[in-house]
Amino acid sequence: MSFDWKSYTPVIIPDIPNLHEIDVYTKNGGYDSLKEVLSDDWDPTKVVNEVKAANIRGRGGAGFNAGLKWSFMPKPDGGPRYLACNGDESEPGTFKDRKIFEYNPHLFIEGALIAAYAMQCSAIYVYIRGEYYSWIKMMEKALKDAYDKGFIGKNILGSGFDVEFHVTGGAGAYICGEETSMLESLEGKRGYPRVKPPFPAQKGLWGRPTTINNIETLSCVPLVIKNGADWFSGIGAETHPGPVLYGISGHVNRPGVYELPTGMPVLTLIEEVAGGMRNGKKLKGLIPGGSSTPILRGDALEGVNMDADSLREAGSMMGTAGMIVMDEDTDMVEMLWRISHFYHHESCGQCTPCREGTGWLEKILLKIRNGDGEIRDLELLIDLCSQMEGRTICALADAAAYY
Amino acid sequence: MANNYEFTPEDLKEIETIKAKFPEVMPATLPTLWVAQRRFGHVEPEVQHLVAETLDLPVSHVHGVATFYTQYYKEKMGKYVLDVCTTTSCQLCGGYDMLHYLENKLGIKAGETTKDGMFSIQSVECLGACGYAPMMQITNDVYVNNLTEEKLDEVIESLKADKMPEFESVGMPQHTERS
Numbered sequence: 001m002s003f004d005w006k007s008y009t010p011v012i013i014p015d016i017p018n019l020h021e022i023d024v025y026t027k028n029g030g031y032d033s034l035k036e037v038l039s040d041d042w043d044p045t046k047v048v049n050e051v052k053a054a055n056i057r058g059r060g061g062a063g064f065n066a067g068l069k070w071s072f073m074p075k076p077d078g079g080p081r082y083l084a085c086n087g088d089e090s091e092p093g094t095f096k097d098r099k100i101f102e103y104n105p106h107l108f109i110e111g112a113l114i115a116a117y118a119m120q121c122s123a124i125y126v127y128i129r130g131e132y133y134s135w136i137k138m139m140e141k142a143l144k145d146a147y148d149k150g151f152i153g154k155n156i157l158g159s160g161f162d163v164e165f166h167v168t169g170g171a172g173a174y175i176c177g178e179e180t181s182m183l184e185s186l187e188g189k190r191g192y193p194r195v196k197p198p199f200p201a202q203k204g205l206w207g208r209p210t211t212i213n214n215i216e217t218l219s220c221v222p223l224v225i226k227n228g229a230d231w232f233s234g235i236g237a238e239t240h241p242g243p244v245l246y247g248i249s250g251h252v253n254r255p256g257v258y259e260l261p262t263g264m265p266v267l268t269l270i271e272e273v274a275g276g277m278r279n280g281k282k283l284k285g286l287i288p289g290g291s292s293t294p295i296l297r298g299d300a301l302e303g304v305n306m307d308a309d310s311l312r313e314a315g316s317m318m319g320t321a322g323m324i325v326m327d328e329d330t331d332m333v334e335m336l337w338r339i340s341h342f343y344h345h346e347s348c349g350q351c352t353p354c355r356e357g358t359g360w361l362e363k364i365l366l367k368i369r370n371g372d373g374e375i376r377d378l379e380l381l382i383d384l385c386s387q388m389e390g391r392t393i394c395a396l397a398d399a400a401a402y403y
Numbered sequence: 404m405a406n407n408y409e410f411t412p413e414d415l416k417e418i419e420t421i422k423a424k425f426p427e428v429m430p431a432t433l434p435t436l437w438v439a440q441r442r443f444g445h446v447e448p449e450v451q452h453l454v455a456e457t458l459d460l461p462v463s464h465v466h467g468v469a470t471f472y473t474q475y476y477k478e479k480m481g482k483y484v485l486d487v488c489t490t491t492s493c494q495l496c497g498g499y500d501m502l503h504y505l506e507n508k509l510g511i512k513a514g515e516t517t518k519d520g521m522f523s524i525q526s527v528e529c530l531g532a533c534g535y536a537p538m539m540q541i542t543n544d545v546y547v548n549n550l551t552e553e554k555l556d557e558v559i560e561s562l563k564a565d566k567m568p569e570f571e572s573v574g575m576p577q578h579t580e581r582s
Contacts, residue, residue, distance in 0.1 A: 015578040080426070092491045092529040102572065130437075130474045131530050133544050134570050166424040171433050172474030174528065188425075188432035189464075190471040206426060249492040249533035256534045256576040291491055291529075322533065324492055338494050342528050348471075 003261070005273060010259040012219050012243055013103045020138070022145040025106040031151055033222035034110050037117055038159035047118035051221060053229035057240050059096075060086055060177070060214030061290065061319045063308050066221075072201040073119045073209050082210040083121045084186060084200075085112055085218060087128040087139075088170060088177035091290035092342065093322030096245035097215040099257045101128070101135040104219070105142035109165070111221035112213075113151065116163045119211055123164040126215075127182050130171040139167045174346035178394045179212040181348065192350045193394035216245055237263030237307035240318065246306065248274040250325035251281065262318075263307040266296075270325055281327035289319020291339055292399030298326075337365040343400035354397035357388040361400060408453045414438050418457060428458055432468050436475055440543075445476040473527075474543055481516040481523035483562045486540040489526045492533035501537045501550045502526055508559065521563070535573055545570055 009015075018024045025031070037047050052067025073081065085108070089097045100108050112124050128136050143165055146152050152165045168186060170176050176185045180194035183205055204210020220242055224232045233241045244262045246269060249255045253275030260273070266286065270276070277283055283298035288306065294316045296304070304314045311318050326335070344358040361384060364377050385401035392398075410418070421434045435458055439450050446454070446469050454469075455462040469475045476484075485505060489498040502513060505524055509517055513526040532538045535548035547558055547568050558568055 010575070010577060013575055015575075089531050090529060093533050095531045095533045095535075098531060099575065103575070129531065130472070130543070131540060134546065168424070168430075168434060169437065171437065171472035173472050185433065186430060187427075188429035188468065190467055247534060249536060250495050254576050255536075256573070258575070258577050287491070324495070324533070326495060330495060335491065335494065338489065339491055342490050345528055 003264070005260055005264065005268065008260055010243070011223055012107065012216065012245060012259050013099055013257075019104050020102065020106070020142065022106055022142070022149060025104075026149075029226070030106050031110055031149075033225035034113050034117075034151065035157060036225055037114050038157055038161060044118045044120055047114060047225070050229050051115075051118065051224055054220075054224040054232040055229075055239075055241055056217055056220045056224065056232065057242075057308065057318075058214055059216035059220075059244065059320065061091065061292070061317075063240065063318055066213060066217050069201075069213070070115065070119050070211060072199070073211055074202065076120050080123065080206075080208050081119065081121045082205045082208060083112060083116045083119065083124045084179075084183060084205060084210055084212045085124065085126040085215055086177065086179060086182055086212055087126055087132070087135075087215045088182060089132070089215075090129055090174040090177045090346075091292060091320050091322060092339070093249060093287060093290045093324040094247055094320040095249070095322065096247045096257050096320070098132055098135050099245065100215055100219050101132070101138050101142075105139055106146065107222055108215050108219045109142060109146050109151070111218035112165070113156070113163065114221050114225060115211070115213060115218055117161055121163060121211075123166070125186055125205070126165075126167045127176070127186055128167065128169050129176070130169045133169070136167060136169045143167055173348075174342075175348045175394070175396060178396070181394065182212065183210065190348070192348050193396075195393055236261030237305065237309070239309050240307035244306070244321050246273070247320070247322040248325065249323070251278045251327035251330070252276065252325050253278055263305045263310070266301045266304045266306060266323075269306065269323065274325070277325070277327055279327075281329065283325065284328045284330050285326040285332070287324040287326075288316050288321075290322040291324070291342070292395070292402065293317040293319040294402045298328075333365065333369050337362065337369045340365045340400065343396065347396060347400075351392040351397070353388045353391045354400070357384055357397060358400050360384055406449055406453050406456075408439075408443055408450050410438070410442065410453065410457060414442055415457070422458075429460060429464070431458055432460065432465060433472070436465070436469055440475060444482075445479050447478060479516075482521050482542075484523045484525060484542045486525050486527040486530070486543075487513075488528070488530045488532070488536070488538055488540075490529035493529075493536040493538060496536035497550075498537040501539070501552075501555060504552050504555060505559075508555070522559075541567060547571070548573060 056066040057063040176191040181191040185191040200210045340362040344362040347358045349355045388397040388401045422431045455465040487502040516523040537550045538548045
């Protein structure tokens with residue numbers, strides 16, 4: 001790919017000082033997309049179709065077309081309908097949505113408002129992980145400013161459209177990033193994922209139709225309205241288009257969040273964008289999209305791009321585009337044991353294969369790490385994983401088995 | 404049951420604001436536990452009772468929630484809780500070295516509190532600051548990024564003087580590079 005990444009101009013988090021302030025945001029065209037969809041030229045169905053055509057594939061990990069997800073909402077029956085925005089961001093290797101809360105919160109707010117209009121929701125909740133206390137405060141401030149300017153509340157911009165918008169925090173639970181677990185947590189309960197069906201669009205928050213979208217996904221929406229679905233779907237990889245926030249961490253010289261088109265070659269991201277490997281070491285492995293996506297060997301990354309198709313071919317997934325880079329000195333057993341500890345700690349305990357399985361994975365890996373491993377332990381691990389995958393309510397056990 | 408803990412009128416006002424966000428009272432459970440923890444420093448069983456009474460919810464429900472989420476302190480902790488991240492990216496970038504340095508410096512192990520009640524140390528799961536590893540969070544509040552032994556020394560000194568480190572804004576490398 002001959003794409004000149006240096007010439008790319010970020011649009012989700014553009015280089016504009018103090019863009020988090022509402023006046024700066026509006027001066028730079030902010031909330032114009034909201035005004036546009038609330039004008040007579042648009043109606044909710046047209047918004048859904050435009051977003052569907054843009055093919056914004058969910059940036060929270062599942063990669064599902066956001067507009068298509070919106071279209072699953074049943075017809076309004078006069079009762080409450082909800083949009084729940086997922087800012088749980090607990091997947092190891094993922095630290096991108098907090099950049100939006102900090103640097104461009106109003107883009108997200110505007111996107112959520114447009115989504116709420118498209119699905120005719122009566123209230124929006126944004127759920128942010130409890131550890132992000134600093135960022136929860138930032139969002140509270142941004143929401144207050146948007147309320148004060150009349151972008152949220154009753155009869156928004158004189159359009160007759162009403163919506164409330166609240167921020168709420170978690171309290172330390174990885175599982176609450178799973179969308180139905182997040183709904184349980186929002187309802188004030190332990191974060192146990194729900195059995196699906198019924199899907200949230202049928203029975204979500206308080207039994208009412210609800211759609212859950214990731215923060216970055218919603219932040220793409222005003223850009224689609226402003227520039228058109230064709231513009232969005234023309235950026236990056238054809239089947240997985242758009243700008244994306246790559247979170248690059250681990251053994252690179254310049255870790256951080258970078259906004260670039262999807263489909264970037266993995267090696268360009270590591271060697272050029274993130275400044276190459278620390279201390280000139282060799283690349284041993286890469287977790288491409290957060291800890292739940294299967295690890296790839298460092299010597300098998302030639303020609304692999306950051307999009308769903310290319311990564312599937314390589315044996316992994318796009319996930320959250322949170323790339324964890326490991327150099328040649330990395331102790332893979334140590335790494336594996338620690339992440340198995342993570343999944344064991346974070347299993348909600350609802351399903352036996354996960355609750356018990358993650359514990360046994362950790363125990364066996366600890367045994368191997370301590371030098372007491374036997375060949376039959378490897379068979380046991382594989383057997384254990386096959387007993388976990390696909391046998392639980394949510395995908396945590398699958399994630400624990402994949403890495 | 405007589406309760407040694409009581410919410411202040413300001414707390415109660417905040418709890419009312421929280422309740423107004425939701426169509427039911429149960430969703431106020433997590434935020435009210437936060438109000439309680441920020442007021443009392445923990446949510447021991449007696450505090451859980453207070454939260455249940457205040458919201459008119461079963462104690463068993465509040466207890467179930469308090470024990471499910473790791474950020475709620477189910478027992479008294481040090482004045483400053485040092486949550487050192489040791490999950491993947493932090494592990495790769497020296498998170499355990501930072502944890503052990505703190506343990507040696509303060510003379511306690513992860514999960515323990517210093518005798519003077521000033522510091523607790525915990526080894527915690529991913530805090531979502533992977534690009535700024537190794538890092539830690541102080542008492543569920545500010546993140547301290549790119550830790551080194553020197554930086555930890557400074558932070559401990561400043562906490563001993565009751566001064567929390569300031570929030571560090573970490574920009575996009577892409578932006579700084581072009582300007």
